[in-house]
Structures are given as structure tokens and as C-alpha cells.
Amino acid sequence: MREITYAEAIREALREEMARDERVFIMGESINYGLFGVTAGLRDEFGAERVRNAPISEASIVGAALGAALTGMRPVVEIMFADFLFCAMDSIANEAAKWRYMIAGQASASLVIRTPQGSGLGMGCHHSQSPEWVFAHFPGLKVVAPSTPYDAKGLLKASIRDDNPVIFFEHKMLYRMKGPVPDGEYIIPLGKADVKREGSDATIVATSLMVHRALEAAEELAKEGISAEVIDPRTLSPLDKDAILESVRKTGRLIIAEEACKTGGFGAEVAAMVAEEAIDALDAPIRRVAAFDVPIPFSPPLEDYVIPNKDRIAEAVRSVV
């Protein structure tokens, strides 16, 4: 199978969906090129109307996407860094998440917000966060965080066709990662987890970049005779609880690896969910591996220290098997 990058896979999804459905348009700050180059070239193909450079106005970009969606369009907007979602928090959490509910389904907020998340580029605390779980808190929103080019393409196409507001978190350290992506169209349904590696001694639930670190950890653990299963939920909301529970029932141990800070995060939710639904299946305490509860520092060694790596994940697994 051909291999393309995560960024190319996303661009392909955008191109295919724009060609398929004239209601789909993309909008964002310097979207004609895109800071990470994801949307480069699309303007030549689809024109400035449908590849729309927006002012630096995150609240209005999302608010306008909502207004366009309610009246029959299918906007896909780019927020240049996930950190900037907070500038649009009202438009996202109060308006987009609730509008359809409030008006009893008379129209849908069929919009997608694409945004790069994550650390690793030494960009400091306003360009390095992973706030995906913040948005999973709000009913009405869907939250997607793909870890591979294959998942990125199939999930973005599903997100664009979804009639709900979807926040699509792209990891900036994954943009240049290559992986197999088949020619032609395919869709990955939202809300379906993927087992990235099978194992029998412990379950590691990880998302986005942490999937790769969990896989590296699993590789190392395998040499020690520990068999770790790595599950990537791919969609944080809706969360594929069944896939996680099934794996935990098989392995009896759960480790959650996430890039965001530990307190009140994705790991806390998954741990609580498993404790509620399957505590009898656990042979050991649940372990959470997360960023320390500090803002992401600028200095590369400090940044590396704060974010979970393969060693911290592996150590957490060893501590419970």
C-alpha cells in the first residue's frame, strides 16, 4: 500500500469531501497555505470562496461556522493552535454544542473544527497544549484525535459528514509521519476504538501521539516478557467504552497514557468509568501516565521532562504486572 504523511492524509480528506459536496468549505487564518501546510494547494483547486482566509478572530470563525452550518453549509474551520480554542470557547461550548439541542433539532450544527494540538516543537505554553478532554466534557460536541495517517483520513471524512459539531485534534508532531493509506475512499466511523497492538498482561489506553509512545513501551516490555495491549479510542467523545472494558476484562490491568495534565483529564474519566463498570476485572490499581500538572515550559529539556515518554509508560506497566 502507498505511504503518505498524516498531513497529506488530512489534505486528501478535505479535497475529496470538497469535491464530493459543494456545501463543504474551509476557513481559517492564512488557510490558503496553513501554518503546518495541511491546506496548501487547495485554494488553486477550489478558489478563495471555499478556501477562505479569515481574520484573526477565533470566536467569530467558529460562530460564523455555526451560523453557516445552521443554514445549510458544512464548514470545516482551522484554529491554528488548539490553545486558541479558548479564544472561541463561548462559540464552541455555549453556542455550537447547545444550539441544536435548544432549538429541538430544527437545524444541525454540522461543522468541523480542525486544530493542531500537542507539545514537542518547543513552542511554549500557549502553543503546546492538548486540551481535547476539556471539550469532551460538553454534551453536543464530538472530539476526535487520530494517531495515524490512515485514521486521520478516515476519521476526518466521517467528521465532515457528521451532522454534529466535531473538534478534530491533529498532533503537530505527527504531521510528517508517514503511514499506509489506501487509494480511494474509506470512512472510519466516529466512536470506534482501534486495537493498535494486542496483548494479554495489561491494557494501555492512549490517544494521539501517546499511542506511538505506548507502542514503543509495549515493544520494550515484550522483551521482558510482558505483553501489553494498546488501545487507541480515536474518538474521545463518543468514547468506545466497550472496547476498553473488553480489553481490561482480558488483561486485568489498566494504564492510561495521555499528553495533557493529569488532573481532571481523560485518564481520570477512563479510570472512573472502568472502576464503575468493571472493578471486579482489575487485578491491580489503575495507573495514569500524564503530563505533570504544570503549563508546558519552553525549554526543550523541560518540555521533554513534563510530557510522558516511553519510559514512564513502561514503568507504569511494570509497577502493576
Added chain:
Amino acid sequence: MIIDVPEGVMLDLYEKMVATRLFDLKVKELIEKGHRILYHSGVGQEAIPAGVCAQLRREDYVVPYHRGWGYMIAKGMDMGRILAELLGKASGYCKGKAGTHMACLELGVLGKTGIVGAGLPVAVGAALSAKMRNSGQVVACFFGEGASNTGAFHEALNMAAVWRLPVIFVCENNLYDMYTPYLEVTSVANIADRASAYGMPGEVVDGQDVLAVYEAAKRAVSRARRGDGPSLLECKTYRWYGHFMADEHHYGGYRSIEEVEAWRARCPIRKLRDRAISKGIPAQELDRIEERVRAKVEEAERFALGSPEPDPRIAFEDVYA
């Protein structure tokens, strides 16, 4: 300048304003009897929604704000179902889930947010959608002068102007941001002056004169319909009652009885009535309109109070499409 309109238009504006007034007073009466309704009275400001909406077509969009229900009445929504929604009944426009934030997409009423200023970007998006779909629709977006101090106002006006979108921003300046005189917290005496910063026409209108509003809206709507972009209309007006129901100290508190009485003397309905009579329309004809409207309001009350409460299970509906 004396503005002249055909007799039919005058009578229609009169009916819409009277309906808005009597409906508002009915809501007040129901609250005083103990019904729980979120109430921001629009009494005194009836000329603005009536005058602006009279320039709109059925398929044009309206994004209302929190004060009053004139937009809904003027757009043709049924008073019985509006009241049922305000009371949280199953027969309301949104099954009781929106209350005062209700929508009627069929009549272009997109719904209103509880966050001051947040409707402006949504209106811009609806206008963008109308432009991209080449539908010929325009959008009227209502808000108070307080909203013009939010970031969303400034983002939305810039975005609408730079993309020449068919939207009319209608500011109802009733001189108070809750209990604060607006000049204490606003840098300009006329909100309309802010239009020039965004390269769009801004016009100060006497909000007590429905014909002046009607004519100004005509200019703005035709400009939008021609593809020449947005306008900002600032209608100077006054609310007779408090900011909301619990605000009992609207006399002698943050504003004087003399001020309130002076504005009551400039009642927009009486002003139009006097004009109509001076144009030769018999007073009896105007009385007949009032009687007809009064009967409709009574009927609306019977319908709403007699409607069933929603089934609690619908709380789970419409969260996701």
C-alpha cells in the same frame, strides 16, 4: 423629514407593535401570577423589531437578542406557541427546551443565545452561507448597546464588512447595560459611529418612530440584497420596565422617575397611532386592530396554559443529530 408609507403598511406595523406590547404585558401578568418565565421586557422598544422585520421576506434570517419577542411576532411566529415555549410546554416551538431562546427555522428565526454579543458571529455565518449559496437571503441581527462592547461585536463587524455579507446589525440602544448607564462603560455616544471603523455605513435612528426604523431598514436591506455588504443601524430607545423581572428598582434606583416618564410619553405605538389618525385613518379602525390582537393574546394564553408539560425523556433528545 416626514416619512410616508402606504396605509396598509402603516396598519400592519401598528398591528405588529400592538401585538408585541400586549403579548409582553401578558407575559408580565403571568409571571406576577407565579408562572416561571425568563423575562426581559421589550415594552417601549416595539418599533424596532416591527420596523426592521417589515422589510424582510419570509426566507430571510433573524437573530434576535434577549429583550422582548417582537422579532418572533413580526416574523410571523404564532403567539400561542411562543408563549407555550416561554412556559416550557411541549407545544412550544422547541418543546420547552429553549424557553426565551426559541427558534423557528421555517420562518428564518435562527434562535438566540443567552450570551451577550454571541449572536453576532452566528448572524455573520448565516449571511456567509446565504452569499455562498447565492440564495438572495439577508440576515437581521439584533442586540443591545452593551453587546457592542464585546469582542464578538468587533470581530463580527470586521468579518461581515471584509466579506461584504448581507447582514444588518441592529443595535437597540436603550441607554442601560443592566443597571449601568451605557456612557459609563462605553467610549462613544453613538454606537453607529463604530461602523466607520469597519468600513460600513452606520446610522442613528429614532427608535421610537417605527416609520423611521422602517425606512432605515429599507436602505440597509436593499444594500445587503444588492451585494453591497453590511450596515449598522443604531435605534435610540428605552425600556419602560427593569432589566428583568427581579429588577424592581427601575424607578428611583438607577434611573429617575422623570426619565422613565419622559420616555413613556414617547410611546412608539401612540406615535404611530397619532400619525395614522392625522393621515385620515379612522380611530375605530385602529381600535378594531387592538381588539383583534387582544383576542389573539387571550387565545394564546388559553392555548399555552392548556398545553401539556413535556415528557421528561425528551431531555435526552436532540443532543446529537
